[in-house]
Amino acid sequence: EPAWAFFANNSSNGDLYGKLYNGFVATDSRNCCPTGWTVPTTADWNTLTEYAGGGTVAGEKLKNSTDWNGTDEFGFNALPGGLRFALAGDLNEGTLFGQGYWWSSENSSAVDIFFYRVETFAPDLYESAENYTLGMSIRCIKETSLGLNENSTGGIESQVYPNPFTSSATLVLSNKVV
Numbered sequence: 001e002p003a004w005a006f007f008a009n010n011s012s013n014g015d016l017y018g019k020l021y022n023g024f025v026a027t028d029s030r031n032c033c034p035t036g037w038t039v040p041t042t043a044d045w046n047t048l049t050e051y052a053g054g055g056t057v058a059g060e061k062l063k064n065s066t067d068w069n070g071t072d073e074f075g076f077n078a079l080p081g082g083l084r085f086a087l088a089g090d091l092n093e094g095t096l097f098g099q100g101y102w103w104s105s106e107n108s109s110a111v112d113i114f115f116y117r118v119e120t121f122a123p124d125l126y127e128s129a130e131n132y133t134l135g136m137s138i139r140c141i142k143e144t145s146l147g148l149n150e151n152s153t154g155g156i157e158s159q160v161y162p163n164p165f166t167s168s169a170t171l172v173l174s175n176k177v178v
Contacts, residue, residue, distance in 0.1 A: 002028050005135055007082050016067075017081035023113040023132030026103035033140035039105035040141045042114050042127070048076075049116075049125050060123035063100075069120060076139075078118055084135030101136035 052058035063070020104114035108129035
């Protein structure tokens with residue numbers, strides 16, 4: 001069932017790194033994010049990865065530049081919030097420093113869920129899948145509407161990036177930049 005914990009059950013770890021949630025929270029239909037926000041899908045993560053230059057360089061561009069060894073080119077401010085391993089269904093102490101893990105909202109199998117990871121000594125943003133019982137961070141994204149009729153049969157495909165954006169964005173409709 002959905003659960004969260006602070007790393008090492010120490011609330012002071014939450015002040016900087018936040019909470020670590022099991023995968024059941026990330027996929028729960030009640031949505032753990034504030035109103036207007038949601039847990040990103042694998043497509044959202046893949047859009048971010050592509051926008052940041054691809055998986056072999058995106059991690060460095062997303063990592064915090066003050067407390068970690070990244071360039072934080074997009075204001076993502078990734079921190080090495082760590083991971084909590086699962087033992088008998090409970091979250092227990094795992095690793096904190098050196099890696100950051102974030103859940104996707106999508107299952108990869110009946111027992112696994114997609115997640116994304118960055119590491120101290122690598123510039124990569126990795127995609128993988130792991131068991132729901134592990135504890136990882138959740139990075140909420142703002143829900144957006146382009147004002148397009150999503151039920152239209154016109155075949156319009158759309159993407160906005162970066163997502164989320166602050167002052168400007170690129171809108172792609174049917175693979176044509178506008």
